[in-house]
Amino acid sequence: MDLNYSPDEITFRDTVRAWLGENLPAELREKIVAYDHFTRDELLAWHHILARKGWIAPAWPREWGGNNWGPVQRYIFEEECGYAGAPPLVPFGLAMCGPVLIRFGTAQQKAHFLPRIYNGDDFWCQGYSEPGSGSDLASLKTRAVRSGDHYVVTGQKTWTTLAHYADWIFCLVRTGEADQKKQDGISFLLIDMKTPGITVRPLVLMDGGHEVNEVFFDEVKVPTANRVHDEGAGWTVAKFLLSHERMNTARIGTSRRELERLKEFAARQRKNGRPLIEDPRFRDKLTRLEVELTALSITNLRFLDQLRGGRVPGAEISMLKIRGTEIQQMLTELMMQAAGPLAQPLAPLGEAVDFDLFTAGLAPRYANFRKTSIYAGSNEIQRNIIAKMSLGL
């Protein structure tokens, strides 16, 4: 038993780390450090840097630009990016639509879309959830009616992350009859966001940020050539995609960086004349969090070791999502607590001459991170998955 990386893996890690040190633009890293939101151009700038390096889609097959990294190398790469403070890679094209097209797309769809996703020419978003279909995704109502060589799509999607930046949306729509089993009448469409009849309306969250949207479809014409897989086979595509969506939710590198920041921050705050980090009540919470993160990183490596041995990932992914998001949330909560009364100011009225933007960002961030246990399959849904898939309940 050896919990350390092999010499080859360490060389790989050092290569990635050194490259990030030289190629991650300081202004992007500083936005991460300041808990700031990224513009479309900033997100794409980082995408383009990785695409030029050939590291943007490691898991794709070689013919489409993948680079044969094994699960351990992909994990190391993602963790190093997170730890270094690189902007998040928007997953909708790279990790969702891309793998779906590789698995189910026609030759024309692959040839057209995959290079554009790889190079970051198109910004993608995901049209899954609807007002009445959250955890019960298969109950979706957005309807696509066949009319010659195109579908006419009418309905509404919601929680659509970054739809206001997007050029394209992939959507689950209902093409079947009302009396069918609800999973059977669903199809998977690729829709150009510039098509007439599409309206995007922002959903501002409680931290004041604009990440998600409602997307309305009013008789939107979509060529049948933009349907992926057979008509009515959308649920098969959706299930395939969901297993991809949950691959990288532990976010251990990011949490390790945040834990270090929390320690530094708590060491600077004072309580009873001593550094807050020495306060037993605060320190115990911090230690339990650090232990939980250590345990999760080893659990993650154990699963990777099994993957490398040829096992297919199953319900373990759900476990990583549950614990990983709980840790992320606890980090934001302790950071807010560490600021004490200074966590209350939110935004300056007028000119911010002497206003501490950093502490002002902590409470909104805490509020924002409540999303992590809700999105990508709520943590309750993840527990259902484990109960069903691995415990047989």
Next chain:
Amino acid sequence: MDFEFSNEQKLLGESVRRFVARDYTFEARSRILASPSGMSDAAWQAFADLGLLAIALPEDVDGFGGGAVDLLSTMEAIGEALVLEPFLPTVCLGAQLVVRAGNAAQKREILPAVAAGTRKLAFAFTESGSRYDLAHVELQARREGDHYRLDGAKRVVLGGAVAHTFIVCARTAGEAAGRDGISLFVVDHAQHGMARTDYRTLDGTVACDLRFEAALVPAGALLGAPGAALPAIEACIDFATALVCAEAVGAMKFANETTLEYLKTRKQFGVPIGSFQALQHRMVDMVIAQEQSRSMASLACVRVDSENDPVERARAVSAAKIKIADSCRLISQESVQLHGGMGMTEELKVSHTFRRLTMIAQQFGDADHHLERYASAGHQARGR
């Protein structure tokens, strides 16, 4: 990175699991529990014959030269079967102290007998006022000619009721909580001037309290240099803590498996109770706690074998014990709760697993103790 056991470790693990599955069933264990000594000589001899008592002994004293990782699957099997025999006190505590602190003659005298199963050991370190502080030693040892005179008391000596030989830590110099001045002595169970009070603990294993009044032990009974035993004691307790974490993982595995089985078979309102989401989600959290505990037990065992820096070793072991203590509590309580009234009864093994997990949560320090130790070790690490 490799989480697999070596082939030798796998074979050993399989042989232990085969043995407990065949000869250490819950019924067999219940008979041992009801016997006056609370342990089985036949089972102990079987452990010796399987080589389990010699895994972590040096090769020159009939051992296999292994470490904590080599003992990991054995401890897990012991936890799963709720083995009552004093494996932890003898193999993980007493013998390890002799390995780490003893001279050649002491090793030759004691360790081959341990390997052969003819000598059981116990480590007497806890005192009424010590709580989990290993440096808090009040029991006095004064040099008198060719002897040391021991006066004082020890509490909760694990396995003490059936031990042939005690390793006793005593103060030869300094104040009660001072790091210097602590010495180890090898003391025979029939030592004149030593009174023993034997008892059972909640988990069914046996232990004892010891009282020393003018007990004269020969100077040759000193194990290691006088006054300098604390580092070896700390290393040994870390070793045993890592392995009790592995034992806990085995006990958690049983508790979770039997609870899952119960959820699938017990019916109420015409359906298996496992169809209720409120119970499913609690079961899932128990399984996650077990997986996280397994990760931390592995980390602790690897570190006690390979980490030379005692501060880093302490941090890894304390981190593991924090996680294991929390998980012991969660899984023991929930496994009983999900069994309903049946989980409370003597006749179901899960109630015995509850008792062992409850004891392990506090053995060698509860979560609060290790939270404090982890933080202060962090200070030391940063200060250097």
